[in-house]
Amino acid sequence: MKVKLKPALKSYLWGGTKLKTEYGKDGDGIISEAWELSFHKDGPSVIDGGEYDGKELKDVATKDDFGENCNDFPFFPVLIKLIDAKKPLSIQVHPSDDYALKNEGQFGKTEMWHILDAEDGAFLYLGLNRSVTKEEFAAAIENKTVCDILNKVPVKKGETYFIESGTIHAIGAGITLYEVQQNSSLTYRVYDFDRTDAFGNKRELHVEKAKAVANLKKYSVPDPERDELLGKCKYFATYRLKGTKEIGKEDSFVCATVINGEYKAGDVSLKKGDTFFMSAGEKETLLGDGEFIISCVEK
Numbered sequence: 001m002k003v004k005l006k007p008a009l010k011s012y013l014w015g016g017t018k019l020k021t022e023y024g025k026d027g028d029g030i031i032s033e034a035w036e037l038s039f040h041k042d043g044p045s046v047i048d049g050g051e052y053d054g055k056e057l058k059d060v061a062t063k064d065d066f067g068e069n070c071n072d073f074p075f076f077p078v079l080i081k082l083i084d085a086k087k088p089l090s091i092q093v094h095p096s097d098d099y100a101l102k103n104e105g106q107f108g109k110t111e112m113w114h115i116l117d118a119e120d121g122a123f124l125y126l127g128l129n130r131s132v133t134k135e136e137f138a139a140a141i142e143n144k145t146v147c148d149i150l151n152k153v154p155v156k157k158g159e160t161y162f163i164e165s166g167t168i169h170a171i172g173a174g175i176t177l178y179e180v181q182q183n184s185s186l187t188y189r190v191y192d193f194d195r196t197d198a199f200g201n202k203r204e205l206h207v208e209k210a211k212a213v214a215n216l217k218k219y220s221v222p223d224p225e226r227d228e229l230l231g232k233c234k235y236f237a238t239y240r241l242k243g244t245k246e247i248g249k250e251d252s253f254v255c256a257t258v259i260n261g262e263y264k265a266g267d268v269s270l271k272k273g274d275t276f277f278m279s280a281g282e283k284e285t286l287l288g289d290g291e292f293i294i295s296c297v298e299k
Contacts, residue, residue, distance in 0.1 A: 001052075001060070001061065001065055001277070001278065001279040001282070002265065002266065002268070002276070002277075002278050002279070002282055002284055003047045003048070003049070003050055003052060003057070003276070003277050004047070004048045004049055004050075004265075004268050004270065004274060004275070004276055004277075005036060005037065005045045005046065005047065005048060005057060005275045005276070005277055006045065006046040006047070006048040007025065007034040007035050007036045007038070007043075007045060007082070007275065008034075008035040008038055008042075008043030008044060008045065008046075009025060009027040009031050009033070009034055009035075010031070010032050010033040010034075010035065010043060011027075011029055011030045011031060011032055012030075012032040012033070013087070013195065013197055013203075014032060014085055014086065014087040014088060014089050014173075015030040015031055015032025015033070015084055015085070015086060015087075016030060016031075016032075016084045016085070016086030016087075017030065017031070017084070017086075018084040018086075018117070018176050019031040019032075019033075019034050019082055019084045019176075019273070022117075022176075022272070022273070023082055023272060023273030024271060024272065024273045024274070025082075025273065030086075031084065032083065032084060032085075033081050033082065033083050033084075034081060034082040034273075035079065035080075035081050036080045036081060036082060036255075036257055036275040037057075037078065037079065037080040037255045037275060037277060037295075038057075038079050038080070038081075038183075039057065039058040039061075039075065039076040039079075039183060040079055040183055040185060042185055044056040044057065044058050045057045045058075045275075045277075047060065049268070057277065058076070061076075061253075061277075061279070064279070064280070065253060065279035065280060066252070066253050066279075066280065066297075067249065067250075067251045067252035067253055067279075067280025067281070067296075067297065068251045068252075068280070069249075069251045069252040069280075069296075069297040069298060069299055070252065070253070070297050072234075073235075075183065076183055077182060077183055077235045077236065077297060078180065078181070078182070078183055078235060078236045078255070078295060078297070079180075079181050079182065079183045079184070080178075080179065080180050080181075080255060080257070080275070080295060081178075081179040081181070082116075082176070082177075082178060082179075082257075082273065083171065083175075083176065083177050083178075083179055084176050085171045085172065085173060085174070085175045085176070085177075086173060086174070087173050088170060088171065088172045088173045088193070089170050089171045089172075090170060090189045090190070090191065090192040090193075090203070091125060091146055091147065091150070091168065091169075091170045091189070091190040091191040091192070092168070092169065092170060092187050092188060092189050092190055092210075093166065093167065093168045093169070093188050093190060093210050093213055093214045094108055094109035094110070094111070094163075094165045094166070094184070094186055094187060094188070094213075095108045095109070095165055095166070095186055095188065095209070095212075095213040096108045096165040096166060096213065097165070099212065099213050100184070100186055103209075104186055106184055106185075106186065107182055107183070107184050107186075108165045108182065108184060108186060109165055109181055109182045109184040109186050109187070110162075110163065110164050110165050110181070110182055110233055110235060111162075111163050111179055111180065111181035111182070112160065112161070112162045112163065112179065112180045112181070112230065112231040112236070112238060113160065113161045113163065113171070113177045113178070113179055114158075114159075114160045114177060114178040114179075114180075114230055114238075114240070114293065115155050115156065115157055115158060115159045115160070115161075115175065115176075115177050115224075116157065116176045116177055116178055116259055117157055117175070117176040118155045118156050118157055118174060118175050118176075119173075119174030119175075120174075121154075121174070122154070122155055122172055122173065122174040122175050123152050123153055123154045123155060123172045124152075124153045124155055124161065124169065124170065124171060124172055124175070125147065125150040125151065125152060125153070125168070125169055125170040125172065126150070126151050126153045126161060126163070126167065126169050126219065126221055127150065127151050127167050127168060127169065127215070127218075127219020127220075127221065128149055128150060128151070128168065128215075128216065128217065128218055128219050129149060129150060129151045129218065129219075130149060130218050131216060131217045131218045132149060132216050133216070134211065134216065136149075137149075137211060137214065137216055138211060141190055141191065141207055141210075141211075144191060144194075146168075146190055146191050147191070150168060150170075151219060151221055153221055155172075155175065155224070158225075159224035159225065159226075160224055160225075160226045160230045160231060161221075161222075161224055162222070162231045162233075164215075165213070166213055166214060166215035167215055167219060168190065168210075168214055168215070178257065178259065178293055180231070180236050180238050180295050182235050187206075188206035188209045188210040188213065189203065189204065189205045189206050189210070190205065190206075190207065190210045190214075191205070192205065226240070228240060228241065230293070232298065235297070236295050236296070236297060237295065237296055237297065237298040238293060238294070238295045239293070239294050239295075240259075240291065240292075240293050241286075241291070241292055241293075241294060242290070242291045243288070243289060243290075244285065244286065244287050244288060244289070245285070245286055246283060246284070246285045246286075247278070247283070247284060247285075247286060247294055248278060248281075248282050248283030248284060249280060249296050249298075250280065250281055251280060251299075252280050252296040252297045252298065253277065253278060253279060253280055253296060253297075254277075254278045254282075254294055254295070254296045255275060255276070255277050255278075255294065255295045255296070256270075256275065256276045256278075256286060256292050256293070256294045257273070257274070257275040257276075257292060257293050257294075258270045258271060258272050258273065258274050258275075258288075258290060258291075258292045259272065259273075259290075259291050259292060259293055260272060260290040260291040260292075261288050261289055261290015261291060262288055262290060263286045263287060263288035263290060263292065264286070264287045264288065265284050265285075265286050265287075266284060270286070270288075270292075272290070
């Protein structure tokens with residue numbers, strides 16, 4: 001199977017319009033996230049063109065399409081998104097698999113961010129700038145001073161950040177990024193800047209759960225500069241490639257998203273923001289002079 005995908009689009013109060021104006025997403029109003037490769041029930045990808053046009057990828061693809069490297073997972077392991085943060089996201093944390101399976105009946109969430117664009121002064125919150133006790137962490141949440149104990153990390157285009165479960169974090173305003181994560185929707189909000197929606201309601205916080213899963217040790221921010229390999233863990237391996245390249249793996253699916261320029265994959269045209277899915281065992285030459293990101297599962 002070699003198919004172009006149409007993403008599920010999500011609108012949240014912090015999103016903007018860059019995914020429409022710069023990445024070709026066709027939707028009304030604010031588009032905060034485009035779920036480019038998704039088998040998740042809350043926003044599955046749809047096949048765009050060809051024999052399976054209009055069908056959800058999760059209803060067509062089989063375990064053989066996933067590849068044998070995915071056999072250790074009870075379901076498709078990866079969820080890939082484009083994210084436009086016009087405003088800052090909430091301060092949040094994701095649980096580990098152990099906690100999530102015991103308490104939520106699903107897997108946890110480790111993720112990776114590749115910065116596609118960042119306005120001057122843009123930053124992330126990433127991990128604690130000092131180790132704290134459970135009591136100190138609880139007091140910071142209660143007093144709404146949790147940002148004071150977080151690393152404030154300036155970012156620029158081309159950098160990559162890997163966020164293990166348990167790491168407190170937030171995407172700041174003015175950042176567009178490519179997120180590769182476990183196939184999970186579990187997010188525990190710690191603090192949301194007291195924002196309200198159009199109806200005057202504050203978004204739900206998950207303070208007790210966050211306190212149970214947060215890593216309270218000082219976090220040392222790793223070097224964000226990467227070459228081809230952007231990040232790798234048991235759930236995904238992600239690479240940034242330039243120019244014309246042949247892609248494909250015998251033992252894993254491959255997902256490719258164009259982040260700059262235009263490409264041809266056989267008779268399929270791909271522009272900036274387009275995503276292409278290939279089954280395990282398939283090969284294809286992406287012909288073009290731009291840049292794209294691929295993800296797969298590697299042992």
